[in-house]
Amino acid sequence: MRNLTGTLLAASALLLAAATVAPVTAAPPHPLAARGVTDLSSLQDGERIYAEACAACHGADGAGVRQEQLGFAVPPPDFTDCNFATREAQADWVAVAHDGGPVRAFARFMPAFGKALSEDQLRAVDGHIRTFCRDDAWPRGELNLPLPLYTTKAFPEDEMILQGTVAMEGPGSVALEAIFEKRIGARNQVEVAVPIAWRESVTTTGDGTGDWRSVLGDIVLGYKRVMYASLARGTIVSAAVEVVLPTGDEESGFSSNTVIVEPMLLVGQLFSRGLFMHGQAGLGLSLDAEEADDEAFWRMAAGKMITEGRWGRRWTPMVEVLGSRELVSGADTQWDAVPQVQVTLNRRQHVRLGLGARIPLNNTDERDIEARIYVLWDFFDGGLADGW
Template identity: 30%
Template sequence: MKFFLIRPRNQLGEVLERARATGFRRTRLGRTALRLAVGLLAGFEAGATGVDLLRGQRHYEAACAVCHGPTGRYDPTLPGVKALDPKPADLSDPLFNSREPGGDWFMVIKHGGAPMGFSASMPAYRDAFSDAEIEELVAYLKTLPGPHHYPPGDLNYFRPLRTKKAWLEDEVVLQSRFARYDREGDDVVYTALEFEKRWFARWQTELKLSHEFEGLHGDWDEFEAGVKYALYDNLEHTFLLSGGTDLAFALQGEASMEFIPYLAAAKGLGEAFTLQASVKSHLPPEDASTGDVELAAMVHWIPTPWPRGIFPGVELTATAPFEPGDRDALRWTVVPQLNFGLSRRGHVRAAAGVELPLNDRTYDFRLHFYLLWDFADGLFWEGWRLGRTVARSDYE
């Protein structure tokens, strides 16, 4: 998730973005040329952007290299590193480096590892570096893997209740929904368990199994398998676009399968708000005319850079059935909701909200809830208390 954005801008940002997209660092000559270009441009850009990569490199060599190593990968033979448990993170690993938001690293460097749910071995540098110097250090840390094709973690925003998320996840999510039908029919309780896994630089696969109670009768309802690909990302404009598709297999009833293609986007709105939007379609292969198109958009307010907290938001959805019949052609709902950061690290989160129909009166309301575990940031029970030793993916 994104709390504080540090992004390259102007010529310097264009150089880093272009190099990452073309894989320029794959050769030794490419690495040398890139460092030379960054060094030359950093001198011109420092006054305009306030982020000087050469100064960031000097901060790193003075404060970080003793544990993390001069290239971002620690040397296990050093006496100081041998004593550390867990070992320092490999900052040169493009997957690890890219998925961590720059704002999270800013907080860890400034306040130390313990307050953020990471290792107490990571000291706080708020008395050694100013905020501007920490920004320079974080900007330099982000260059350590060299150019790559991984989307930046600064574009990873909170998961909405209805809108499809553009970011690629390593998560387990337990979802639940209660629908109240006062006028006709039984109340429905829907529960699903979803597993999401990243592959390579820009792919994600997911599996979901759902169960449904209608009145007093319950059945395993559906099994879904899906794939997602990050189509485009631009850190300078805080924008991410992904596309994917899910295949839903009904476990009960006559319908056998449903094809669900979608596009999902994420956009930062300054430093305190995020916008996410998606469009998806449900297409039953037996009769596509019975499907629909669903539009959804979500705005979150991020009032604090600390992962643990309460973050309000509101979601708007519109569903257009291909054959609406005698009902409204466009069915609107609004979903006010709260996102809860449970662990200090922010890798365990929950969200709850109520979905209110604006013109579709076939139901009164729906209550939504999920519990999320981002297993890439450690085990479920890690990172909850202050100053505890944590997983080996920690910052040191």
């Protein structure tokens, strides 16, 4: 058991160690100096500051000046592309504008404006830049809250997640799940999850024998659609459905042996000072009542985002409360608590680690503590080896 747990953790470490630091190019002259502008401290209007300090490279319309005209090795971003311009929170864009591209491991062609413009001015510029996206259907990146270990979040994403779950008590059990999430348009996401498990054989008394077998778990297909998103209220609401296919091994406890359809409602709420909450409620509807009972489940997560220094690594401690109950007479309601933490691993903050423990709050004689760890890669923001 200890060797398998170590193998799981080592695999996660190797995945992260594979990343390399991208070469950094020399910085071009600061655009303000090149244009003879030395003092913008009196300007407060974001549109005017953008025209004076940003338009020379990013274009008056936000679409970016042609790369050949600028002579840069990389083209400037297109702020009129809503798929790009809405994904990141304002704090990330202000960080890049204040300290330059390298603060998020981007090219030095994006200079630092921190000595010429205040953070309030940069936020005003960001507010103007966001107007270049003309489609309000795209939820803003501030609503993309940190991912809990069990609760599904409402924001649609482009992510790969490698997730491991290890039984900390009783016979050995290790599950490894690969999750692929792909955003489609402004408000839709599709998902596929493929689990593989290793379980220790048990004796008639329930003790582990030391013999292990590997099995495929039930593959999950999912679809999510954002129904409501408001940055002003800090709220995002989505409807989702997952279909669990009976591809796993029932004898090993890694399959329901029937198709299960799980409709659910997802809510994310952002508060001030980095506080946030997730909520999820749904049903697990079995297509074969003889194989599995219908179930209701509900989950809630609360946390706080904490940033090292001004723009550094972000730590997010969270606590989840999980509840579920089979929809049959006399069934118990199961309750669990999940203390956990998520941390960004690289400067671009698109590779993250989450870890915690699921602790049963009732029926502890029948249910054991399990540890969970994931490595998350937001592949829209760059390759796994980028941004370190």
